[in-house]
Amino acid sequence: xxxxxxxxxxxxxxxxxxxxxxxxxxxxxxxxxxxxxxxxxxxxxxxxxxxxxxxxxxxxxxxxxxxxxxxxxxxxxxxxxxxxxxxxxxxxxxxxxxxxxxxxxxxxxxxxxxxxxxxxxxxxxxxxxxxxxxxxxxxxxxxxxxxxxxxxxxxxxxxxxxxxxxxxxxxxxxxxxxxxxxxxxxxxxxxxxxxxxxxxxxxxxxxxxxxxxxxxxxxxxxxxxxxxxxxxxxxxxxxxxxxxxxxxxxxxxxxxxxxxxxxxxxxxxxxxxxxxxxxxxxxxxxxxxxxxxxxxxxxxxxxxxxxxxxxxxxxxxxxxxxxxxxxxxxxxxxxxxxxxxxxxxxxxxxxxxxxxxxxxxxxxxxxxxxxxxxxxxxxxxxxxxxxxxxxxxxxxxxxxxxxx
Amino acid sequence: xxxxxxxxxxxxxxxxxxxxxxxxxxxxxxxxxxxxxxxxxxxxxxxxxxxxxxxxxxxxxxxxxxxxxxxxxxxxxxxx
Numbered sequence: 001x002x003x004x005x006x007x008x009x010x011x012x013x014x015x016x017x018x019x020x021x022x023x024x025x026x027x028x029x030x031x032x033x034x035x036x037x038x039x040x041x042x043x044x045x046x047x048x049x050x051x052x053x054x055x056x057x058x059x060x061x062x063x064x065x066x067x068x069x070x071x072x073x074x075x076x077x078x079x080x081x082x083x084x085x086x087x088x089x090x091x092x093x094x095x096x097x098x099x100x101x102x103x104x105x106x107x108x109x110x111x112x113x114x115x116x117x118x119x120x121x122x123x124x125x126x127x128x129x130x131x132x133x134x135x136x137x138x139x140x141x142x143x144x145x146x147x148x149x150x151x152x153x154x155x156x157x158x159x160x161x162x163x164x165x166x167x168x169x170x171x172x173x174x175x176x177x178x179x180x181x182x183x184x185x186x187x188x189x190x191x192x193x194x195x196x197x198x199x200x201x202x203x204x205x206x207x208x209x210x211x212x213x214x215x216x217x218x219x220x221x222x223x224x225x226x227x228x229x230x231x232x233x234x235x236x237x238x239x240x241x242x243x244x245x246x247x248x249x250x251x252x253x254x255x256x257x258x259x260x261x262x263x264x265x266x267x268x269x270x271x272x273x274x275x276x277x278x279x280x281x282x283x284x285x286x287x288x289x290x291x292x293x294x295x296x297x298x299x300x301x302x303x304x305x306x307x308x309x310x311x312x313x314x315x316x317x318x319x320x321x322x323x324x325x326x327x328x329x330x331x332x333x334x335x336x337x338x339x340x341x342x343x344x345x346x347x348x349x350x351x352x353x354x355x356x357x358x359x360x361x362x363x364x365x366x367x368x369x370x371x372x373x374x375x376x377x378x379x380x381x382x383x384x385x386x387x388x389x390x391x392x393x394x395x396x397x398x399x400x401x402x403x404x
Numbered sequence: 405x406x407x408x409x410x411x412x413x414x415x416x417x418x419x420x421x422x423x424x425x426x427x428x429x430x431x432x433x434x435x436x437x438x439x440x441x442x443x444x445x446x447x448x449x450x451x452x453x454x455x456x457x458x459x460x461x462x463x464x465x466x467x468x469x470x471x472x473x474x475x476x477x478x479x480x481x482x483x484x
Contacts, residue, residue, distance in 0.1 A: 231450035240431075242446040247478075290424045292478040293452055300406050300420055333446050389446040 009176045014188045016214050020048045022372055023210055023219040025195050025233060027051025028060035029175055029358065030350045031225035033365025034372070035182035035189075036094075041366070042373035045186035048217060049179075050210065052194045056175030059227040062327035063358040064250050064284045065171045066263055066274060068105045069130045070163040071400040072121050075383040076336060077128040082380060083363030084130065084165050090362060096177035098169045099277050105166025106135075106143065106262040108312065109159045110151060114267040117399060118161040125163065135160035144264060152311040155268060166263050168274055171358060178365070190214065198222065198236040198347075206345040207237060221372050225350040227357070228293065228328030234351075237344045241351065242389055246287035247294065248329045248355055249301045253319035255279040269308040273316075281319060283309055287329050287355065297324040329354045336395035339364060339381040340371045348372060349386065356401050410483045413465040425458035425468065454481050 022038060024031040027049045038044040049055070067087050069080040091098050109115050118134060125132035140160035141149050149157045183189055190212075199209040199216060209218035224233045231241050256279055265272035271285045285305040288298075302324055310316050332338055332352030337360065339350055350368055353360070367378040377385055383395055407419040430443045449455070454474050461467055470484040 229452065231448075232452060240443065240447045241450065242448065244448045244450055245475075290419075290457075290473070290478070291448075291450065292475045294476060294478045296478060298406060300418075390442055394446075 010180055011183050011189060014190075016048070016190055016193070016212075016217055017188070018216075018218060020188070020217060020219040021046040022221040022223065023047075023217055024049045024223045024225055025210065026058075026225035026227065027055035027179070027189060027191065028058050028225065028227055029056065029171070029178065029361040030353070030364050030368075031223065032056075032175055032178040032182060033361045034223055034225060034350070034368045035187045036178040037365045037369035038372060039182050039185035039187055042369055044373060047182070047187040048219070049182070049187060049189045050193045050195060050212060050217075051189070051191050054191050055179055055189060056172055059327045059329070059353070059357060060171055060175050062250070062325055063171060064272070064274065064282055065168045065358055066105070066272070067167040067169060067359045068163055068263075069165060069359070070105060070121060070125050070132055070161075071397060072124055073395060073397050074124065074128065075395055076397050076400065077124060077130070079363055079380050079384070080360060081128055081130050082366075083360050084167075086362035086366065087167065087169065087359075088165075090174070090177070094177040094181050096173065096180070098173045098177060100167060100169040101277070102165065102167040103274065104262040105163040106140065106264050107161040107163075108140065108147075108157050108264065108266045109161060110155045110157060110266070110268040115159060118267070121400070122161060130163070130165055132161065132163045135162050144262060146260070146313050146315050147264075148312060148314050155266070155311060161267075162262070168263065168276075170277065174361060178361075195233060198233070200237065204238050204344075207347040220346050221348065222346060223348040223350060223368060223372065227330060227353065230330050230349070230351045234349065237342070237347050239342055239344060239347075242333050242338070243330045243351060244291045245293060246291050246329050246331050247296070247326045248284070248287045249297050249324060249326045250282065250284040251302060251305070251324035252276065252280040252282045252322050253316065254322050256281050256315070256319060264313070266308065266312055269312065271305050271308040273309055273313065280322065281316060287331065293328060295326045295328075297326045333389075334394040334396040335398040335401050337364065337384055338386050339368065339384045340377045340386075342386055354401060407478065407480075409459060409469070409471065409480065411461050411464060411469055412483070413467060414461065417461070417464055421461060421463040422459040423462045425460055427456050427458050427470070429456075451475055
């Protein structure tokens with residue numbers, strides 16, 4: 001595996017223009033995917049993607065790259081199911097190798113409560129065309145021989161929940177493939193360009209452009225696909241957001257010499273682990289308790305998560321921690337994203353991605369591109385609008401996030 | 405060393421002993437009572453900078469304490 005192949009990304013850089021049709025704030029997966037689908041599906045190529053640092057350098061480069069659709073409510077099933085379908089075709093679609101690998105997602109059950117919630121979820125998944133099966137304990141043991149089925153004597157495994165379509169892909173490659181695709185068709189990408197303010201109409205009902213450190217740019221449609229500092233950007237448009245930003249930590253160990261195929265998560269112990277293409281074991285768990293904007297990685301998370309991982313997978317005792325890092329998660333109150341139109345004319349949002357953003361990149365890009373092109377909230381994301389809170393139609397699905 | 409909160413009853417204790425609590429600060433500009441209820445239920449200031457917040461000492465004296473914390477570098481600025 002030659003990581004340097006990844007540097008051969010072909011992007012063209014442009015001077016900022018005065019006017020665009022669409023400006024996308026945030027050059028992460030969601031912003032780039034929207035630019036990609038605007039160009040490929042709607043023939044809108046006069047688009048600028050504005051990124052404060054470098055593309056894919058925020059949460060798109062800090063996540064744990066898991067792709068799955070084992071959600072618990074029909075609206076989310078439709079949305080994430082579409083996303084998984086698009087991911088399975090994304091290598092062919094973008095003509096780039098994304099290191100996409102179907103693995104299966106195995107959730108371990110330790111209690112009767114886990115079992116009941118899993119059976120319910122498996123029914124919802126299978127009903128919506130994304131097969132999920134309940135496995136017995138011996139089947140789980142055969143699938144992952146490394147597991148300590150007694151859970152260190154404290155968390156015995158009574159069964160498993162296997163989501164067959166669970167997969168992983170290389171996050172940087174996904175970002176770059178989408179960026180290249182959009183860029184090739186004419187979309188501009190401006191790195192190291194920070195949005196300082198939004199240019200609004202006089203009465204504040206309409207967005208007209210953005211003020212950046214590289215000058216003003218005007219557009220009738222502006223998408224805020226910012227991760228972390230979303231409240232700051234939306235407040236420039238006079239909007240309040242149901243978002244709290246929490247840091248989320250993850251870490252990888254050194255190389256484990258054997259193939260470890262499924263993504264393993266525990267429903268009680270709140271950790272999940274998968275093997276990267278380099279053989280490193282990649283682990284994540286839950287967000288930090290207090291909202292914050294710092295990228296500090298702490299020992300107590302490492303201790304807590306590693307302890308849980310070693311309880312279930314004793315072989316990990318022999319591994320060493322290589323890297324630990326932190327990303328900023330925009331947590332919505334109902335653990336579902338907030339997408340599409342806002343009360344401000346021409347201002348669209350893509351936020352509330354919390355700990356479940358990477359798997360949704362293609363579906364969110366596709367739906368937001370359709371929303372921007374037509375001016376109507378796309379069907380798939382209709383339940384996920386900002387107006388759902390006032391309507392008391394929240395999409396509560398915390399149990400599906402895996403990390404909370 | 406991990407982050408510590410000075411509890412007025414127990415002294416310096418690690419953050420892991422506490423549970424985070426929001427202090428609602430609904431902007432004065434929202435005047436309609438229904439709108440204020442909605443804001444209280446779902447919307448957050450999500451401050452980048454110093455904010456006032458409550459912490460519950462769950463593994464200690466089990467009392468609420470108030471602090472001011474800078475969310476940019478996650479540092480406690482003031483114990484109240």
